[in-house]
Amino acid sequence: MSELKHSESSEPAPASEQQVREVEKHMKKYVLIGGVQAIMVLIAVTVAVNVSASLQVLATLIVTCINGLVIALILMHLKEEKQTIWKFLIFTAIFFFILFFLTYLARTDLISQTVHNHH
């Protein structure tokens, strides 16, 4: 092991041919995904501008979520990760949604309505 320490200044061994081909295949995929995302952003903008006001929120958020999933699953390699990370992230996602749902509920469910309901 000490010989390696002495030759610190030399470049590491180059990757094998087969490894290079593998990685390059993936590199093409990433560029493609990037292009797809850019298009999706443009779609989101077009959708938001042209859709009626009531649909606007839902439609835009759907496109955004798809975009986000693409980043997470492919660029961040989520779909290749083991169960540990998945389970844990799904847990976080659940908390996230509970938080938002309760925020909504806190705004809409007020005591004045409760009192009103009983009359």
Added chain:
Amino acid sequence: MATAATTHSHDHGHGHDDHHDLGFWQKYIFSQDHKVIGIQYGITGLAFLFLGFCLMMIMRWQLANPGVPVPFIGPALQKLFPAIFSSDPNNHPGMLTADGYNILGAMHGTIMVFFGVVPVAVAAFGNYVMPLQVGAPDMAFPKLNMASYWTFFVSCVIMLSSFFVAGGPAKSGWTSYPPLSVISDSGPNVHPFFNGQTIWLLGMVFNITGSLLGSINTIATCIQLRAPGMTWMRLPFFCWTQLVTAFLLLLAFPPLEAAGFMQLMDRAFGTSFFIPTGLMVGGHLTHWSGGGSPLLWQHLFWFLAHPEVYVLILPAIGMVGEIIANNTRKPLYGYKAMVGAIFVLGFLSFVVWAHHMYMTGMGAKVSGFFQTTTVMISIPSVILVTALLLSLWGGSIRFTTPMLFATTFLPMFGIGGLTGIPLAFNSTDLYLHDTYYVIGHFHYVVAPGTIFAIFAGVYYWYPKACGRMMNDVLGRIHFWFSIIFINGIFFPMFLQGIAGVHRRWYDGGLTYDPIIKPVLHWNNFMSVSAFLLGATQLIFIFNFFYSIFRGRRVPNDNPWDATTLEWDTPTPPGHGNFTKPITVYRGPYEYSVPGADKDFTPQSEPPKSDKPAAASTPALAH
């Protein structure tokens, strides 16, 4: 995609080389060793616990003797802290002002929770004991560990500095509710930025950051650095509690950090995140744009603060579990159920927060949801306490000093938990909210609860860290006086609360004298108990430092005859912890195994060759 090109070396961690000598600064101050960092957290945290206790004693003086200047140290206090003390009508200095009482109340809460209990129970014990118990050479990220302590240290300095600015420290409660917290500490006599509330917010931001870095480290260590053979179900119960606590901190703190930023923006940039439209202060319309919501702060604050209280209790339950197993000489009853209960508790703790907000005008759906989840969360708590209680049944109980504190934890936590039940229902909470009943409830859980568990942990693990035992006689005196006086302080609070005494009256209720007269006299009793409790702690402090130099030396590395891995190290453990590679062969509480020659079998002891071990081979089984 893991096309790993070959690594020419073995796993080279970036832990520093132990071939060269570390200087004093790197060994004791900017250390990356989890044991040193654990002790640093411990000393800092204990110092803040002491400070928080002193703040409380001043408050209790006022409650028992409203308007009477603090004796002896009154003049000095007034000189040092003019925002908190002033002279009484006869010009005697050292009387607590109304604002001063609010300051002490807010700072007592903040300091005890974020600068006292969490650093000691979670960071100190977690850092010191957990890596040893999983069989790791250190935490997963030693540099990050050091960074998290020093970030915490910066937050301590910031928080303490608030005592010395014009206007004094934060005075809007540890809960810091707007609009009061946004408009307080502003005006002509106060600096626009260096004032109590703004500094409080800044200190909290640093505290939270340190906490987050620490919890990442804890989780990574627990998952990745378990020794070979340490499967999940062989993990000591304390490690499970630390793991779940770390998750609570990781996920619950960030919304408070976000809310802290927003309150800082409200104070520094005039935004209206929490300011409602048309706010009037002192009879004048304010100039804010409005459109904000004070309720938003409450939601974000309690989203953290509820899991925070489980952060306060879980490590305590963990430590009590370890000590009970060791001192009953039998395994913990219902280990699997307890682990399950901790996870359920952790999850549920995220969805109960608005039970602190029943009085904010929420409708039936929202409050129904929270009442249900709050009642549900009592189930895992009961499972935990019952399992610990049942662990005592049939045991050979040794009432060592740690065991005294650990067993007392159970009924004390029981009282705390049971008194929480009327608070869970909004019908009864309507009456009890913001009364002394609430204060009694949560103090029972934290003070004779968590703090007793901390004492138990200190007495228990002290021999491993110092190589000497703490004095046993002094320990028992400490225990008996503490248990008596602490109940003296907190039990009457239930009586006062039910009579309607409000939790933040600075004069002890004098203004409402006719209504609450029957319970007013308890103030005196409680304050005397508080001072006597304080005096008792001096015994502990003396014992702690004295035993470092003159304590009885431990007879061997494992003075309690325990089974978990931390007792397998030299005393105190050196850099890298274990002198030989560790393999785990059995569960954490193999006490009194039938047919064994000793009444305990350490986790790392290889099975006898003629008795094929039921435990699996030391491969990394999941």
Added chain:
Amino acid sequence: MEIPHTVTPRPDTGLYNAKLAIWLFLASEVMLFGGLFSAYVFLRMGADDGYWPHGLLDVPVGTLNTILLIISSVCVVLAWASLKMRRWRQYQLFLGSAVALGTVFLVIKLSYEWNDKFHHFGTFIKKEKWSQYDQYLGNDYLAKKGLAPRPEITGHLHEVEVKVAPEKKAQLETLIKDRGLEISKSEEDGKALSIKVKGPSDAEALRNEPGVTIEAFEMALDEMYANPTDPKYDRPGFWKRHLSEKVATIKAEDVDSWSAFVPKHSSFLAIYYAITGLHGLHILGGLVMFVYFLFFDRALYLRNPEHMANRIEVVGLYWHFVDLVWIFVFPVFYLL
């Protein structure tokens, strides 16, 4: 003493330590930005009709920024792939591009978007005075169409009319001179003094000046207020609000609150600055890490290239997350 699994993954979890740590950190960041987004939802739902502004943000510029960030994300992952193939030059090229793109993002955001807002001015008219200003607000027309009213008049501030107590006059003149302002109409027999201002910050200085009361604002209107009943302004505009030729005078007593488009202007801008500011700080942090790995970590690459590749993977995950946050920020603030 070595920490196990720093580079080689642990078999049962399939992870090396840093990767687990970064996912944990990202989970906490999800909660952090989630807290801010839930604040957005809370504030928006609680806003009175018409008080949640739309069309304050420049959508084409925002779209450009989004695409820049996407490209930089792809560059980072390509940089990681280059390291896996042990191509140092290529790695430097890709990571350098990511840094450049990230920097351009920040420059556009701070020097163009934010800067432009700091010079834009708005006054919220008191509800009872809306009818007086209907020629600018057009609320009658909007009410007939069932659309939300407009409570605010925006544009560029030109002049401020003030009244000053006689003993403070000298101080005011010093202020005017210090800030390089011009007096356009002098005080005559109790009439107000009219000061030409260069931007809203001058008005703030006047507001804070003791003894000075602001009486009126003279501002060039955004085109929407010059022609409020034009149907093309019914839905919020996505382009930068252009100024019209029209100038209006608004009395201070008719105004609830006024300011530049700074955080205190409205809850919308407050949460906008909070989220984009925090996001910007995260971008900055990422850029600092990239610069370190570009220029100061070659020694690790030579010693243990796999460890280096892991570091870039981990920092890449962080960068993708920052991009992901922006993917949500952009539609929520710019489009909705």
